[in-house]
Amino acid sequence: MQMDSDLVIYRTTLVRTFQVVTICRVGLMAPVGTIFQDLMDIKRNQREHDSKLTALDGQISAIRNEQLDFQTKIAADILSLSTQISDIANFIRSGDAIKGEVGSSSRRPPIHVERRPLPTPQASVDDQSDRDIAGSGGAVHITGGGTFAERVERARRxxxxxxxxxxxxxxxxxxxxxxxxESDRLERERARERREKRLSRSSASKRRRGF
Incomplete structure (x- = not known):
């Protein structure tokens, strides 16, 4: 009888211990679930942050490329302007003989020349530096080669x-x-190319973000 009583007591103790463990486990499930949910939220926010950083890197790269294009254009314009100023200065310094020719021609009586339209040459794809200079006597088509003084003399002739x-x-x-x-035309072409590059980068960035 004593053994049966001990077994009953032991069984009762085990049942109570199991109940306590069950209560503790249920009590711990809520905090653990909250912790896991917080970790998932943190990971999701981190992915969103990484996506924003990637998009920002693309925008910074596009701005940097536009800045480099602008600096290159400014350098090319300054070089072209310096070359033209140098050509004009050389043309003016060496213009004594030309001034004499202009003075003598201005004192000559006006020359009556029969005006007839010249056939307009077709501009080829390989000759993009040609220019049309419009005047009251029609359009004069000259090439952009040579020094500034040579081009002026060729246009006048x-x-x-x-x-x-x-x-x-x-x-x-x-x-x-x-x-x-011609400079305005080239600037319009460069602006169009920059717009196309921006649109292409924007489309690529949207594809990377899954839009």
Missing amino acids: QFIESGLVISVEEATERVIEADRR
Whole structure:
């Protein structure tokens, strides 16, 4: 009988111990679940943060490329302007003979020349440096090769051949105007290329982010 009583007591103790363990486990499940949920939220926020950093890196890279393109354009424009100024200065310094020619031509009586339109040459793809200089005697098509003085003289000679007698100063102004128009055209092309690059980078960034 004593043994049976001990077994009953031992069994009761085991049942109570199991109940205590069960209660403790249930009590620990809620904090552990909260901790796991917090960890999942932290990981999700980290992924979103990494995605934003990737997009920001793409934008910074695009801005840096645009800055490099702008600096390259400014350097090219400064070099072109310096070359033109140097050519004009050399042309003015060596213009004693030309001034004498202009003075003598200005004292000559006006020359009546029959004006006839010249056939307009077709611009080829390989000759993108050609320019049209418009005047009252028609359009004069000259190439951009040679020094500034050579281009001015070539433009003046072509104007005279087309029936319009102009001075060296007028030919100089027309060549400068043609250079300005050509510079504007190149600037428009560079702006278009920059827009296309921005659109391409934006599309690639959206694809990486899964949009």
